[in-house]
Amino acid sequence: MSDSNKIPSIVIVDYGVGNLHSLVKAFRQFGITPIISEDPTETENADGIVLPGVGSFEGGMQGLAMRNLGDAVKNFAVSGKPIIGICLGAQLLFEKGYEFGEHDGLGIIAGRVVEMPRQMPNVKLPHIGWNTIQQKEQSWNNTIFHDLGEKPHVYFVHSFILEPTDQQVTLATTTYGGHEFVSAVQQNNIFGCQFHPEKSGEIGLSIIKNFIQIVSSEQ
Numbered sequence: 001m002s003d004s005n006k007i008p009s010i011v012i013v014d015y016g017v018g019n020l021h022s023l024v025k026a027f028r029q030f031g032i033t034p035i036i037s038e039d040p041t042e043t044e045n046a047d048g049i050v051l052p053g054v055g056s057f058e059g060g061m062q063g064l065a066m067r068n069l070g071d072a073v074k075n076f077a078v079s080g081k082p083i084i085g086i087c088l089g090a091q092l093l094f095e096k097g098y099e100f101g102e103h104d105g106l107g108i109i110a111g112r113v114v115e116m117p118r119q120m121p122n123v124k125l126p127h128i129g130w131n132t133i134q135q136k137e138q139s140w141n142n143t144i145f146h147d148l149g150e151k152p153h154v155y156f157v158h159s160f161i162l163e164p165t166d167q168q169v170t171l172a173t174t175t176y177g178g179h180e181f182v183s184a185v186q187q188n189n190i191f192g193c194q195f196h197p198e199k200s201g202e203i204g205l206s207i208i209k210n211f212i213q214i215v216s217s218e219q
Contacts, residue, residue, distance in 0.1 A: 008215045010034040011046035013073065015063035017053045017088065019198070026198045026208045040072035048215030049076055053088025057097030057113060057160070060088050061105065070106060077108045082215050083190045084144065087158060090185070090192030099160055109187050111164035116181060123177030126159040133172040133183050133195070143171060144191050144210045145184070154193075154200040156183075162194060189218070 010027065012020055012034045020036050027034045034050065035042065043049060051073060053060050064070045077083055085093045094105045097113040105113070116125060132151040140146055156174070161181040164170060171191070174183035185192045191211070197204035 006216075006219055007032065008047040008212065008219060009045070010048045010050065010212070010215060011043050012036045012050045012052060013043055013069060013089075014038040015053075015060065015067055015069055017055050017060065017063065019054050019196075020052060022198045023050060023052055023086075026205060027212070029205055030209050030212055032212055038067045038069065040068050043069060043072040044076055044079075046076070046081070047219055048082045048084075048211070049073070051083060051085040051089035051092065053086065053090075053092065054157070055088055057088065057091055057099040057105070058101070058103045060092050061097075061103055064092070064106075074106055074108060077106075077190055080189050080218070082211065082218060084211050085190075085192040086198070087194060087196055090162065090194055091160060093185075093190065093192050094162065094164070097160070108190060109164060109169060109185060109192070110166060111162065113160050114163055116159055116161050116176070117179055118177065126157060127176045128157050129155070131156055131174050131176060131195075133174050136170045136173055137168070138171050138186065140171070142214075143186055144193075144207050144214065145172065146210045148203060148206060152203045154183075154195040154197070154203055156195045158194055162192065 091113040093108045171186040172184035197207040
């Protein structure tokens, strides 16, 4: 039986990418001070982990490999405890990435990461700024998007997109430049957001809060 009064241990996986302290600040809004760690054992022993990221797919995988964190994240995923991947962190959950060549990902979610197509003239890449996410077949109840309302606005910075093999893992989509792409996924205990909750104002904080509640409920 879980202890509802226990403060969950949440680790932000540090594999050499930036923007970690804005995530810490977001979690602190809810009385949680996450641990920034590049230690595989500390990562595996957490109640929940955040896989953040800004940068290239290849660089992210190299950063995980240098710190022996790849297997730790995969073992954590198998354990059933909650993970949220953010931007590059969400992309690394997939099998393959095609930024500057073909590269193996963590392979936790079947699919690949490809460059966003330019379907309309004068569409700029990267896709930077506020855009909406919309619900697909999956319900948002009891997910990281619980009680967000219809088409909430969130903040994006990316040129590559998630292409899951199984569309059933699609939690949300977004349209940019005439192209609808997968902007969030869920596979059991694993969540991935192509956008940045920590840069998405009150909506982003609600997503962080929902993730904390999911972690707490699994203890």
